[in-house]
Amino acid sequence: MAIELLELPFEMVTEIVNHVDYKGLLALREVCQLTKEIVDELCKITFIHHLYFANGRLYNTGSICLTLDGSRPPFALYSDITKEWVWTVDTKGTCKKIDVSVQKEQVSNLLEDIRSKIPQCTIDSLVFNSQDELYVSLFESFLEGLTVNKSCLDVYTEW
Amino acid sequence: RIYPLMRVTLTTSDGASVTVSRQLTKHSGFIEKAITDMAVDDNAVPLSAVAVDVDDATLKLVIEWLTEHRDDALPYPEKTDEERRADDIPAWDQAFVQKWDTKEDQQQTLYAVITAADKLDIKGLLDMTCKTLANKINGKTVEEMREILQLECDFTEEELAEIRKENAWCEN
Numbered sequence: 001m002a003i004e005l006l007e008l009p010f011e012m013v014t015e016i017v018n019h020v021d022y023k024g025l026l027a028l029r030e031v032c033q034l035t036k037e038i039v040d041e042l043c044k045i046t047f048i049h050h051l052y053f054a055n056g057r058l059y060n061t062g063s064i065c066l067t068l069d070g071s072r073p074p075f076a077l078y079s080d081i082t083k084e085w086v087w088t089v090d091t092k093g094t095c096k097k098i099d100v101s102v103q104k105e106q107v108s109n110l111l112e113d114i115r116s117k118i119p120q121c122t123i124d125s126l127v128f129n130s131q132d133e134l135y136v137s138l139f140e141s142f143l144e145g146l147t148v149n150k151s152c153l154d155v156y157t158e159w
Numbered sequence: 160r161i162y163p164l165m166r167v168t169l170t171t172s173d174g175a176s177v178t179v180s181r182q183l184t185k186h187s188g189f190i191e192k193a194i195t196d197m198a199v200d201d202n203a204v205p206l207s208a209v210a211v212d213v214d215d216a217t218l219k220l221v222i223e224w225l226t227e228h229r230d231d232a233l234p235y236p237e238k239t240d241e242e243r244r245a246d247d248i249p250a251w252d253q254a255f256v257q258k259w260d261t262k263e264d265q266q267q268t269l270y271a272v273i274t275a276a277d278k279l280d281i282k283g284l285l286d287m288t289c290k291t292l293a294n295k296i297n298g299k300t301v302e303e304m305r306e307i308l309q310l311e312c313d314f315t316e317e318e319l320a321e322i323r324k325e326n327a328w329c330e331n
Contacts, residue, residue, distance in 0.1 A: 005292070005308050008270060012277055015285070019245040019293035026326045030301040030319065032310045 006034070017042055047122050053139060054129035062107040062135060064114075066098045107135065111142045118146070126151040167194065175215035183225040185233065188280030213278065217271040224272075224284050227251055235282035245290040245297060252287050 005013055017038055020028060025043065028035045050067040102110050126148050128139055165181040167190065184190040213221075259268045269288060276285035296304060305312060314322070 006310075008273065009277075012273060012289070016289045016292045016296075019290045021245070021293075021297050024293075024297045024299070027299065027301045027304055028296070029322055029326060030312075030314075031304050031308065032313050035304075035308070035310065036322065 014038060014042060045118050045121055048118075048124065050125045050127070051123050052127045052129065053135070055132060055135070056101045060104045061101050062104055062110070062130075063099070063101040064110065065100075066114075068098065104134070108138055111138050115142050122147040122149065123151075124149045126153075128153045169218065171213055171215045171218050173214045175218075177215070177218055177222065179222055179225075180229075182229050183222065186225055186228065186231065186281055186283065188282075190279060192280075213275045214271070217268075217275050220268070220272055221275050221279065221281065221284065224252075224255060224287075225281070227255070228283055231283055235286070238286075245293040248287055248290055248294075256288070256291050 005016070008016075017025075017028065017035075025039050028039050030036075045068065048066055048068060050065075052063075052065040054063050055061070056063040100110065123146060126143075128136075128151070130136070166178050167181055167184050168176055168178045169184075169190070170176050184194075256269070269291065273285065273288040273292070275281075276288060295307060299307060304310075312319070
């Protein structure tokens with residue numbers, strides 16, 4: 001049966017696509033420009049459960065960990081930098097957690113890159129675990145305009 | 160307060176009139192708002208007055224669904240992204256939609272019911288019909304989706320290669 005999906009109002013198309021499963025969303029991105037735009041729009045990251053930043057395990061590195069909410073792939077985070085990312089999925093193939101560790105001189109680009117992809121996002125819980133002045137300064141810029149429900153900016157536990 | 164025995168006369172876009180119980184219309188945000196806000200005389204809510212193309216045949220299907228779901232709890236629960244799924248359509252609803260499979264105009268009927276559910280603000284019906292359509296997409300290959308959705312691939316080879324690279328990253 002052919003479905004002339006695009007005959008429906010856009011809001012309803014998005015409502016239908018909302019119920020498409022993870023693999024279906026990936027496939028829809030390959031169908032055409034319009035379906036890719038719809039999926040990418042729906043998969044925007046608007047809520048981060050937990051964001052943790054600290055000095056990395058290795059000297060002169062920074063580490064960031066994002067715990068995501070929702071059942072959709074985080075397409076918004078695609079970029080060259082994502083090649084470095086390690087991510088964890090749940091049993092449904094849902095992305096739940098993303099970790100990245102980069103050299104100190106790359107942290108600025110990393111944070112700018114992430115920030116550009118979450119223009120409007122709520123961070124439920126933020127832990128910033130570093131005394132490094134550069135990181136403090138970068139994170140202040142990063143958080144500008146974002147909603148943070150709970151934050152802990154002065155933790156000196158070991159990463 | 161809803162009086163279950165109160166009757167409401169609905170007028171369809173093609174001029175038919177259907178009288179139903181408030182027990183059914185309480186599931187329609189639109190009708191309930193119309194009754195409350197517009198202070199409609201004689202409990203008549205002319206559907207055509209709001210430029211909604213709900214014909215008699217579609218309204219009968221909507222009423223059939225409402226009759227089965229008259230005791231559903233209100234308000235309809237909001238779903239989070241985590242809770243969104245399409246494999247939990249109740250058996251009665253599946254059979255209800257399945258009945259149209261024998262008709263040539265199944266797609267048009269489904270679209271008409273989805274549109275009616277949206278315009279009448281019947282969240283349960285809208286949710287179920289959207290899931291039904293999503294299930295026709297789930298499990299299909301990209302080529303099958305293009306065929307089902309009647310969409311042409313308008314990507315360049317380079318764009319398609321980039322998307323496949325992104326998807327592969329996500330699939331892994």
